[in-house]
Amino acid sequence: MSESVQSAVAAASGLQNWTMMQEKQNLLLNKVLDSQANTILSLVNSVPSTPQLASSGSVGTLLHTTA
Template sequence: MSGSIEGAVGAAVGLQQAIAMQEKDNLLLRKVLDGQANTILSLVNSVPTAPQLATSGMVGTLLHTTA
């Protein structure tokens, strides 16, 4: 009988350790993903906006070209 109790206790302890490791890994993954999201957001924000078309005058109001 004591063997089955020891086995059950050992299994419970093993599961607790596995759950703790999984939670630690999940936290690390969340931090990595947050860091990547911040990097991507800063890259997107660093892209200059497209030049605006002219709204008045003889040049640039009908056809917009850039060299």
């Protein structure tokens, strides 16, 4: 009977350790995703909202098209 108690305690301890490791990995994943989201947001915000059209030179000023 004592072996079954010991194995149950060992299993519970193992599950507790596994749960703690999963929580640490989830925390790290959330930090990485937050960091990537901040980087992407800063890149998106650095792009001008309206494109600057060419006003002089030979590139983008000689051909006019409409869709």
